[in-house]
Amino acid sequence: MSMDNKLMATTLMLCIPCILIIIRLLCVLPSVKASANSKQTKHNILRNDKCQPTRIMALLGSGGHTGEMVRLLSDMELEKYQLTWLVSEGDSTSLLKARGVEESKTLSKAEFIVLARARKVGEPLVLSLFSTLRSLYSTATKLYKTALPDILLINGPGTCVPVAYFLFFLRFVGLGHTRIVYIESMARVNGLSLSGKLVLPICDRFVVQWRPLAVKYHRAEYYGLLI
């Protein structure tokens, strides 16, 4: 009898946290909410005071990703926002492009956060696992020290995955409030990038630039080529 009780107690102890985690996930996962009340989320109240400007964090990945992000941002009223750039270590080209955006929009200098690279092109899988973990740790510590953004804008470089998951995790445990917007690279015509597939469930808005992708993924929004 006492054995049975013990078993029951352990089962409960194991089950309750699991159930709670699932309930919490259902509450915060954009992919679940999206199907419930279409693409418009109703719970848009941000933690911030209304008088404070909205904080936008934009990730500049390197090469083509940076170029696309800069073009996307040039179409925004950036002066309304408090902007933070996320750049990979050693990526001086992206730094220059970011400064270029600030100058063209006559913005005051935005904050910069430098991240460890997630994975170098052509790196073996085992090594890339290690560097991904290193990148995750460095991302977490650096992001946690700054004021969390209201909106995270990402467009597909490898570094965006740990950043997105960390900010989503903070929201999951109730410490964050960041909404994530993903814009798939225009280079993806028929299939999502690995980053895109990985962050799809946790993004509040997911934009693609070619119609076949919008047909394939029901949460993907399509408006044509944006850049």
Next chain:
Amino acid sequence: MDERKTILFLTGATVTFKPLLNHVVTPKFLRFLKVEGFSRIIIQYGNEKDAEGNSTSKHYFSQLLAEHNVMETLDLDVLNETNDKSITTLGNLSLKIEAFGFSDDINGHIRRADLVVSHGGTGSIMDALRLKKPLLVVTNDLLMEDHQKEIAGQLEHEGHLRALSNRQLPGGTLEELIKLFVQGKLKFTELPEPPKGVLQEIVNELTA
């Protein structure tokens, strides 16, 4: 035929696109361009750097010039070089070649060009298409997990550019396309303007 046309080669700002440079920086190809009426040739050779910050792209470009005896064969002189050696102008009375690794004003160069030959990166492709320039894209087969072919193929399918792969360079496909352009036989459809304020609207909705 207008004898004073400008052709611009964009090879990307990161990795040196060696197959395209190998093909372009030869007396044979440069002479072909001149015969086709391009008296001004602009070559953006790449911005790849080694650990010490030296431009390996520039080194590669210079190496090709020397290897193929380009200066001597075409009777070119160094007309001008900026103090930091970032822009080199080579030429003679009838031909001018401007070469640089990276430019802050790439759009200015594109505007001045009659024809753009670009690598398959989305940045260069869109820079040229947004300025409504005739565009030939050479995709790089050497890149792993790259989607240059996919995007260039799609845009070619829609009539906005003509695409070829670096494997087609030795067969003379690029020369054929340039000839067709000079003869006015390449027709392109304009890329529609991007919809305005899409991302702004999304951010507005999320912060409302």
